[in-house]
Amino acid sequence: MPTAExxxxxxxxxxxxxxxxxxxxxxxxxxxxxxxxxxxxxxxAAVDAFVAARAPWVRKAQARAAQRAAxxxxxxAALPPKAEALAQLTALCRAYYxxxxxxxxxxxxPRIAVxxxxxxxxxxxxxxxxxxxxxxxxxxxxxxxxxxVVHEFCHFAHPDHSPAFWAAVxxxxxxxxxxxxxxx
Numbered sequence: 247m248p249t250a251e252x253x254x255x256x257x258x259x260x261x262x263x264x265x266x267x268x269x270x271x272x273x274x275x276x277x278x279x280x281x282x283x284x285x286x287x288x289x290x291a292a293v294d295a296f297v298a299a300r301a302p303w304v305r306k307a308q309a310r311a312a313q314r315a316a317x318x319x320x321x322x323a324a325l326p327p328k329a330e331a332l333a334q335l336t337a338l339c340r341a342y343y344x345x346x347x348x349x350x351x352x353x354x355x356p357r358i359a360v361x362x363x364x365x366x367x368x369x370x371x372x373x374x375x376x377x378x379x380x381x382x383x384x385x386x387x388x389x390x391x392x393x394x395v396v397h398e399f400c401h402f403a404h405p406d407h408s409p410a411f412w413a414a415v416x417x418x419x420x421x422x423x424x425x426x427x428x429x430x
Contacts, residue, residue, distance in 0.1 A: 248283075253290065256298030258305075262290065270296045274307035276314070318364075324385060331381045332360045338395050339377060345418060349403035351375035356402075367394045367429060370401035386429060393425035 248265040260272075260280035270293060271283045284293050297304070326334070336358045343355055350356055356377045363369075363380040370377055377398045383391055396418045404411035415422050 253282075253294060253297075255294035256301035258297055258301050260297055262293055272297060272300055272304070274304055274311060276311055278308045278311045278315075280304055280308075321382065321385075325381050326384050328360050328381060331379075331384045332358065334384055335360060335379045335391070335395070338391060339399075342392070342395055342399060342418070346399040346402060349399070351402065368398045370398045370405075372402065372405055389421075389425045390428035393419060393422055394429070396422070 248263050250261050250263045253260055253262050258280055260282050263281065263283045264286045265283055267283050267285055270288065273281050275281060280297070282293055282297055325331070339358055340355070343350070347353055347355075351372065352375065354375070356375045359376055359378040360381050361378050363378070363382075366380060367383050367386075368377065368379045377395075379394065379398075383394055386394075393415075396415055400411055400414045400418075404414055419425060
């Protein structure tokens with residue numbers, strides 16, 4: 247079972263975890279904390295020297311993590327309240343629903359959810375008949391929002407990203423590639 251202890255080396259505070267690994271591993275987490283892992287047989291002094299030698303890299307990585315966190319906090323402050331985002335995205339889904347009614351589970355309007363997703367713009371659950379969207383989507387241009395809504399509706403008929411799926415998206419939005427590019 248891995249054991250962990252807090253240590254300091256080269257002005258860097260880090261957590262050392264002992265586990266079965268071949269190499270010394272060093273990572274800076276998204277919150278800026280530092281973690282090292284080493285095999286139980288590696289002396290703590292060797293890990294300290296390893297961390298100290300990489301202190302400049304660690305400080306740069308921590309600065310990048312802090313900048314990223316500040317950008318995300320600023321973006322989160324600009325987000326509409328969940329209820330407002332839900333109303334906006336539900337209205338958009340209602341506008342496109344008639345084109346997809348036949349492929350929706352039970353032919354019913356899907357449940358719409360808004361979540362604080364950071365790695366996806368939307369998702370489709372065939373099992374529950376739910377379309378979920380990131381609250382951040384509300385800040386995207388309308389053509390990009392429409393692309394995500396159509397993309398997720400198309401998953402009811404094509405649960406993959408096959409050529410047939412992309413053909414279904416293109417049938418509704420022939421310029422979907424340009425719209426998708428707006429999300430980058």
